[in-house]
Amino acid sequence: MSAVAVREVEQLFHLGKRNVVHALRGTTLEVSDGEFVAVMGPSGSGKTTLLNVMGCLARPTAGHVEIDGADVTRLKDGALDRIRAKDVGFIFQGYSLIPTRTALENVTLAAEYAGIGRAERRTRAREILDRVGLADQADQRAAELSGGEQQRVAIARALVKSPRLLLADEPTGNLDSVTAEEIMELLRTLRTDDQAIVMVTHDPRMAAYADRIVFLKDGRVVDEEQLRSAHRV
Amino acid sequence: MSVRYGMLALLERRSMHGYELGRELEGELGDEWAVNYGQVYTTLERLVRDGLVVQSDTVEVADAPDRKLYTLTPAGRAELRGWFLTPLDTTETRRDELFAKVLLGLTSDVDVAEIIQVQRKRELRRMAELTAAKERLDAALHVAEVLQLDLHILRAEATVRWLETAEAKIAKAAGSGPERLRVRDEVRADQGGQERGGEARGAGERTRAKGRGRT
Ligand SMILES: Nc1ncnc2c1ncn2[C@@H]1O[C@H](COP(=O)(O)OP(=O)(O)OP(=O)(O)O)[C@@H](O)[C@H]1O
Ligand SMILES: [Mg+2]
Numbered sequence: 001m002s003a004v005a006v007r008e009v010e011q012l013f014h015l016g017k018r019n020v021v022h023a024l025r026g027t028t029l030e031v032s033d034g035e036f037v038a039v040m041g042p043s044g045s046g047k048t049t050l051l052n053v054m055g056c057l058a059r060p061t062a063g064h065v066e067i068d069g070a071d072v073t074r075l076k077d078g079a080l081d082r083i084r085a086k087d088v089g090f091i092f093q094g095y096s097l098i099p100t101r102t103a104l105e106n107v108t109l110a111a112e113y114a115g116i117g118r119a120e121r122r123t124r125a126r127e128i129l130d131r132v133g134l135a136d137q138a139d140q141r142a143a144e145l146s147g148g149e150q151q152r153v154a155i156a157r158a159l160v161k162s163p164r165l166l167l168a169d170e171p172t173g174n175l176d177s178v179t180a181e182e183i184m185e186l187l188r189t190l191r192t193d194d195q196a197i198v199m200v201t202h203d204p205r206m207a208a209y210a211d212r213i214v215f216l217k218d219g220r221v222v223d224e225e226q227l228r229s230a231h232r233v
Numbered sequence: 234m235s236v237r238y239g240m241l242a243l244l245e246r247r248s249m250h251g252y253e254l255g256r257e258l259e260g261e262l263g264d265e266w267a268v269n270y271g272q273v274y275t276t277l278e279r280l281v282r283d284g285l286v287v288q289s290d291t292v293e294v295a296d297a298p299d300r301k302l303y304t305l306t307p308a309g310r311a312e313l314r315g316w317f318l319t320p321l322d323t324t325e326t327r328r329d330e331l332f333a334k335v336l337l338g339l340t341s342d343v344d345v346a347e348i349i350q351v352q353r354k355r356e357l358r359r360m361a362e363l364t365a366a367k368e369r370l371d372a373a374l375h376v377a378e379v380l381q382l383d384l385h386i387l388r389a390e391a392t393v394r395w396l397e398t399a400e401a402k403i404a405k406a407a408g409s410g411p412e413r414l415r416v417r418d419e420v421r422a423d424q425g426g427q428e429r430g431g432e433a434r435g436a437g438e439r440t441r442a443k444g445r446g447r448t
Contacts, residue, residue, distance in 0.1 A: 185368070188368070204356070204357055204360060204390050204394070205360065205364070205386060205387075205390050207357060207360075208357060208360035208361040208363070208364040208386070209361075209364055210361075213354075213357060215350075223350060225357060225358060227357065227358055227361035228361060228365065
C-alpha cells in the first residue's frame with residue numbers, strides 16, 4: 001500500500017486579480033510504505049508546495065491526496081489536523097522548534113498533539129532524545145542548542161509519535177556537511193521499516209541516501225531514478 | 234604522485250625491507266596503490282642514490298635470501314616534509330569528455346537538457362552506491378576506506394553541481410543567438426572551478442523555470 005499519494009494535483013496561487021502562479025500542474029506521485037523518496041528540482045519548481053499538499057498543510061486546487069490509502073482531499077479541517085498531528089512528522093530547514101521551551105518539552109508537546117497519554121509521552125520523549133544523542137541536552141532550551149542539535153530535536157519531535165510518513169524540506173540546508181551527514185544517518189537508522197520519507201533537497205549527497213529520486217520541474221514530475229530497491233517493506 | 238613519497242612516509246615510522254614496503258603501501262592506501270616488487274626495488278635504488286634512504290642492515294633469514302633493511306636519512310625526512318607541506322597542483326588538465334558533449338551538444342540536434350539529465354542520474358546513482366558502501370562501514374574502524382569513499386562521493390557531487398550550473402545557464406540564454414557564445418564562456422569558466430560548483434548554483438537556477446519551456 002502507499003503511505004502517501006498525490007494524483008493529478010493542481011495548485012494555484014492568486015496574487016492579486018490578474019496574477020496567478022501555477023505551482024503544481026497535474027503532479028502525480030505515489031510513495032510506498034517504507035520508501036525513502038528524495039525530491040529534487042530547481043528553485044520555484046514546486047517542491048515545497050508538493051510537500052505541503054502531501055502533509056495536508058495546504059489543500060490542492062484540484063486533484064487528490066491519499067494518506068495510507070484513504071482519500072483525505074475532502075476532509076474537514078479538524079479531521080485533517082488530526083491526521084497531521086498523528087500520522088505525519090515534519091522536519092524543516094529552519095528546525096521550527098519553540099525556542100523558549102526545552103528540547104524535552106518540544107518533543108513532549110508533539111506527542112501530546114498526537115494524543116499520546118501524559119505518562120507515556122514523557123517516557124517516549126526521553127527515549128527518543130536519547131536515541132538522537134541528546135540525553136544530556138534534554139532540559140536545555142531549544143534556542144540554546146546548536147543548529148545540528150536543534151535539527152536532532154526536530155527529528156525526535158517528528159518521530160516521537162511514530163508517524164506513517166515523514167516529510168522533510170531541506171532538512172540539512174543550514175548545516176555543515178559532516179553534521180548534515182550525521183542527520184541523514186540518524187534519519188535512516190531511526191525510522192522504522194514501514195515509515196515512508198519524502199525529502200526535498202538541493203544537495204545531491206543527501207539525495208544519495210534515498211531509495212528513489214523524483215525530479216520536479218515547472219510543477220510536474222519530469223523524471224525519476226531508482227537508486228536502491230526499496231527492500232524495506 | 235610517485236610511489237616514492239609513500240615509501241618515505243612508511244620508512245619514517247620504522248626501517249623496513251622492500252617486501253614489507255610494498256605490502257604496507259597497499260595495505261595502508263588500498264588496492265589502487267598496489268605496486269609490483271620490481272617497482273619497489275627500482276624506487277629504493279633511486280632513493281639510496283639520492284641519499285634519502287640508506288641500507289642499514291642485512292637480516293639473516295633461514296632458508297631464504299638475506300633481507301636488506303632500509304632506513305630514512307635526515308635528508309629523506311626533509312624531502313618528505315617538503316612533500317607533505319607543498320600544495321599540489323590539482324588543475325584538471327585532461328580533456329573532459331562531459332564538457333565536450335555539453336558544449337558540442339549546444340549546436341547539435343540533440344537536447345542538451347537530456348545529455349545533462351542522463352549524466353546527472355548516472356552520477357546520483359553512483360553516489361548512492363558509494364553512500365551505501367559507506368553506511369556498511371564503521372567510520373571509526375575504517376578511516377581509510379571511508380575517506381576514500383568520501384573523496385569519490387564529493388567528486389561526483391562536483392560533477393552534478395556543474396551539470397546543474399550548465400543547465401541553468403544554457404536555459405537562461407536559450408533562443409538568443411549571440412548569447413550562446415556568452416554561455417560558452419561562462420560554462421568554460423565554471424568548468425575550471427568545478428570543485429567550487431556548489432557556490433555557483435543559486436543565481437542561475439532561480440531564473441530557470443521562467444526562462445525555458447520544454448520543447
Ligand atoms: N503561498 C504562496 N503564495 C503565492 N505563491 C506561492 C506560495 N507558495 C509558493 N508560491 C509560488 O509557487 C511556486 C513554487 O514554489 P515552491 O515554494 O513550491 O518552490 P520550491 O521548489 O520549494 O523552491 P525552493 O527550492 O526555492 O524552495 C513559486 O513560483 C512560488 O513563488
Ligand atoms: Mg522550497
